[in-house]
Amino acid sequence: MPVTIKDIARESAVNVSTVSRALSGSYGVHAKTRAHVLAVAARLNYRPNRVARGLATGRSHTLGLIVSDIRNPFFAEVARGAEDAARAGGCDLILCNSDLDAEKQMRYVRSLLEMRVDGIMMNSVATLEREHLHQLATCTVPIVLLNRTAPEKLFSTVNADNEAGGVIAAEYLLRLGHRRIAHLSGPRRHGNMTDRARGFARVINGNASAKLTLIRGENTFAGGYELAKELLQQKPEPTAIFAASDLMAFGVLRAMIELGRRVPEDISVLGFDDIELAGVVQPPLSTIRQPKYELGKAAAEILLAHSGDKSKRGIEHRTFGVELVERKSCRTLP
Amino acid sequence: MPVTIKDIARESAVNVSTVSRALSGSYGVHAKTRAHVLAVAARLNYRPNRVARGLATGRSHTLGLIVSDIRNPFFAEVARGAEDAARAGGCDLILCNSDLDAEKQMRYVRSLLEMRVDGIMMNSVATLEREHLHQLATCTVPIVLLNRTAPEKLFSTVNADNEAGGVIAAEYLLRLGHRRIAHLSGPRRHGNMTDRARGFARVINGNASAKLTLIRGENTFAGGYELAKELLQQKPEPTAIFAASDLMAFGVLRAMIELGRRVPEDISVLGFDDIELAGVVQPPLSTIRQPKYELGKAAAEILLAHSGDKSKRGIEHRTFGVELVERKSCRTLP
DNA sequence: CTGAAAGCGCTAACAG
């Protein structure tokens, strides 16, 4: 059995409450007794029991993170940012993979609530129904939604400026001289991608000589691959393709190889996210970078900041800028 | 304030212990009262407090996972496997990123111990000193070491058969007709990679006409890139390169492009791991696949199996086979 | 500054 506060109280001939005070570093205990208690604790190799502490204080010092799948490199970055920030704030991080399944997601929320986490970060609530949303709203702990662009009155949100990203992408391609341009977007329910598409379309369509082709598919390597193959059926071919994520862009690159098109000589490809491997594929992928690590970090920090005030659940919204990362997959048209 | 077992006891006019029994589904409670209690609980929207339960039972139903960095796609897969298995066993997963820092790693272990997790999975203890190892050995919860090839009497281990992987790689390259062969390995303290190198070298050196060049560097994209550039300084050039990880192989691929070599026409490249993007790069990377998801899953399952028995901390060792995944980065020599 | 005592919410003997 692990040594408890009681053991060290007995051993150092003081009351448990004194030990508790000495250990929690709070004032109100003589420096001498305190030193003694600490010494005994060290000698006995005492490890506080955070479960007991949690029960007594009501704070568990844990944060929950629900992502669709940690294997998606985008979420891995987000998770890392969240973990670092949580850790810096003295909290541990519980990881949940929802697979974009609303049921599963709600189960995780319940589970986290039962553990009395101090806050929950979750992405991908796009598919949540009213009832679920309502359930979330009645949560006793602060919640921050990641990648949620719709304005939220009920929860804090953290997201990248996706629409601006679409604008940047469009302006870039136009600037390079492209006019026949395609955009490969994700499913409609994917709010972020819809935002990207909106910004992108607005700019392209605002240029009289430019022509936009927009098609949708799955936000995966395979999705990008298939959309690209489908796209190149039609004539005239676009000179540039903007994929809504790097993963999809990778699929496009593969499709181009199989179709015998060279990138960027025959066709330019632009991605979104700037995951680590964007710079690794051939050719290195030009893309719109969003600050993934920072998104996760910000989410955790919001939780940390508000996990104290039970009364006013401070709602906070943070939007991060995105930027163009030029590599080798887009070229200037003569 | 959340509703407690007490509230529902009062509301349904029975004792808390009855409620507890009814809720925990255990026998010894009349079906009728039980149904009633459950109904009241549901009406009150009762959520059990797992912190309290944990304190009372001594089991927290959480598992800890310490990896060097979740952004490494290898660990993301492992983590996913671990999470799924933990979840299936009714446990939550706490994620820790140690960055291969021994100090940090030990802090995490302590932290997890304070939370009274039911078990800990950790990779990368290669750099741990005797003192740390000893500390771990005295832990009150079961520990399983991931990717630890050294035989362990103190802890359970789960790993892929790295040495066999090296053998498979060597035989494959030999079979394709390669004789001037290079191996790019990781740092010496990286036990897995050392095992891969051992198996590989044994086979290559066992072939009289084959010549092996072995160099070491960092297990990263940049590491592979630099080693490859260094390697191609010397003449005659190898006809095949076996990289100790896919990440390193990606670096090799990049270096080859920059040096004007075509893969696999001029030089063959073989990786290890089979991370998701191995099939995405150009050319698709041939590699030795290790079952990452299964590794994580097995680790969690061992913990789950042994977290009951306090007395006999069953030590268990599991080794997973690896296999060759042939894609397009290696060619047959005429 | 320190001790005594009352919980936090739940489980687990032990009686009845």
Place this chain on the structure above:
DNA sequence: CTGTTAGCGCTTTCAG
């Protein structure tokens, strides 16, 4: 089958 009674280990009034 159900109620009573102790705690789990720690914090936190409230006295002294």
